[in-house]
Amino acid sequence: MKKYGSILLLGLFCFSPIIVNAHVKWFTEMEPVKVSIEQILSTEFIMLSLLIALFLALLSQFIPQLMKIPGVAKIDMKLDGYRKYSRYILQYGTASAFILQVVNRTMFAPEFTIHNSWETVVMWAIIILLLIPHHVATKIASVLMLGLFLYIWSYSGWFHMLDYGFYLAIIGVLLVGRTKLETAGFPFLYLGTGLSLCWVAVEKWVYPGMTIDIIQRHGVPTFGFSPELFIVLSAFIEFVVGYLLVVGILNRLLAVVVTVLFILTTTIFGYTEVVGHGMIHIVLLIFIIEGISFYHPPVKMHKNRLDQMIFVFLNFLFVLSTFLLIYYRFA
Numbered sequence: 560m561k562k563y564g565s566i567l568l569l570g571l572f573c574f575s576p577i578i579v580n581a582h583v584k585w586f587t588e589m590e591p592v593k594v595s596i597e598q599i600l601s602t603e604f605i606m607l608s609l610l611i612a613l614f615l616a617l618l619s620q621f622i623p624q625l626m627k628i629p630g631v632a633k634i635d636m637k638l639d640g641y642r643k644y645s646r647y648i649l650q651y652g653t654a655s656a657f658i659l660q661v662v663n664r665t666m667f668a669p670e671f672t673i674h675n676s677w678e679t680v681v682m683w684a685i686i687i688l689l690l691i692p693h694h695v696a697t698k699i700a701s702v703l704m705l706g707l708f709l710y711i712w713s714y715s716g717w718f719h720m721l722d723y724g725f726y727l728a729i730i731g732v733l734l735v736g737r738t739k740l741e742t743a744g745f746p747f748l749y750l751g752t753g754l755s756l757c758w759v760a761v762e763k764w765v766y767p768g769m770t771i772d773i774i775q776r777h778g779v780p781t782f783g784f785s786p787e788l789f790i791v792l793s794a795f796i797e798f799v800v801g802y803l804l805v806v807g808i809l810n811r812l813l814a815v816v817v818t819v820l821f822i823l824t825t826t827i828f829g830y831t832e833v834v835g836h837g838m839i840h841i842v843l844l845i846f847i848i849e850g851i852s853f854y855h856p857p858v859k860m861h862k863n864r865l866d867q868m869i870f871v872f873l874n875f876l877f878v879l880s881t882f883l884l885i886y887y888r889f890a
Contacts, residue, residue, distance in 0.1 A: 591766040593890050599764050599883070603788060607795055612875045615799070616868040619808055638811070641848045645745070646736060648848070650697055652841030653729060654689035657682060659834050667723055669835045671711050681707055694737040701733035718889050722762075725755040725842065745849060749804055752842050756801025757878070761886040763794035798882075802875060804846070807859075814846035 625631055660666060661682040664673045673679055681703055688700035708727070712720045728751025732744035763770050771786045773779065781789040800817060818840060861867045 589769050589772040591890075592768050593765055593887075594767060596887060599887070601791075604764075604791055607791065608876060608879060611795060611799060612872045615803070615808070615875055616872040619867055619871045620864055622808060625812075635811075635850070638848050638850065645845050645848055646732075648845055649729065649732060649748075649841060650689055652844070653733070653838065654686045656837040656841060657686050657689070659837050661686070663834045665834065666707060666711060667726060669831050671715070678707070697733050697736060701730045704733075705730050722755065722759050724758070725752040726838070727751060729838070729842070745845070748842065748845070749807070752839075752846075753801040753804030756804070757798050757882050758801075758886070760794045760798035760801065761882050763790050763797075764883065765887055765890050798879065802878060805878075806871065806874070811847055811850045814843040818843045818847070 661673070661679060663669070664679075665671055666673060666678060666682060673682070685700045685703050685707070688696045688703070691697075704726070708720075708723075708730070725748075728748045731747050731751075735741050735744050767787060767790050770790045774781065774786050774789070784792065861870050
């Protein structure tokens with residue numbers, strides 16, 4: 560079991576420099592040029608899709624064995640004790656992330672700059688309300704966040720804003736606190752974050768030129784692979800991370816690994832990376848604490864091991880195809 564875990568971690572770290580560069584638009588001025596669907600669906604792409612689907616199917620059966628590793632169960636119980644702080648971490652963490660953004664004169668992401676004084680006022684109002692330890696103030700802040708998000712959506716377009724769909728999940732969690740829907744909040748956060756990671760991964764396949772420009776501009780190592788193949792590999796890994804969050808596999812381990820990778824990339828991309836991914840750090844911290852305690856993974860719908868493996872295999876290929884076709888159609 561340690562062997563499989565080591566292989567997974569090694570693979571993630573090897574391809575990390577480009578994985579966590581999730582929003583390539585932040586780091587390149589190159590205009591996006593969509594490649595043909597035939598170029599995307601290369602032999603390498605199809606073979607990798609099948610191999611990854613098979614790997615994930617097998618991985619779903621190895622997960623229970625992780626708890627048998629010495630010390631893992633103890634760490635798991637220790638983290639369970641911090642669950643009561645998850646909502647506070649999200650609330651005050653969101654306020655901290657927004658402080659970084661407004662100081663940088665941006666909203667939600669580095670690409671959405673503040674142009675009007677009222678935008679600054681709304682950002683600070685959200686921050687102050689989030690810092691007030693009362694659920695009514697938090698709900699008002701979440702409504703203001705939703706309004707500001709929809710405002711940006713109105714001029715950026717729905718296609719662009721899908722990159723940041725996890726903010727809608729965050730708003731939802733904050734809004735349903737202290738209500739009958741409170742238990743549905745964090746599962747929605749898992750779903751929103753996972754789907755966002757999958758969505759931005761597809762960008763690298765459809766617009767590989769922008770990522771190649773980043774590799775050349777910032778000297779990102781490709782570990783002996785050609786830039787074109789490295790982009791395909793790294794996008795697959797990012798897509799898999801998002802998919803595993805959605806289906807509820809390796810959530811704590813993935814959160815730890817991705818958090819470390821985000822921290823490491825600040826050495827390459829600097830303060831923009833900190834501002835842009837500050838909110839993601841908060842979400843990943845919550846995932847580390849929560850695990851899947853409140854989340855019923857879709858794979859658990861099937862009791863038989865073979866059925867679970869078939870489900871994961873086919874479901875991954877279906878999700879991958881759906882994301883790619885939708886993105887390509889509207890890109």
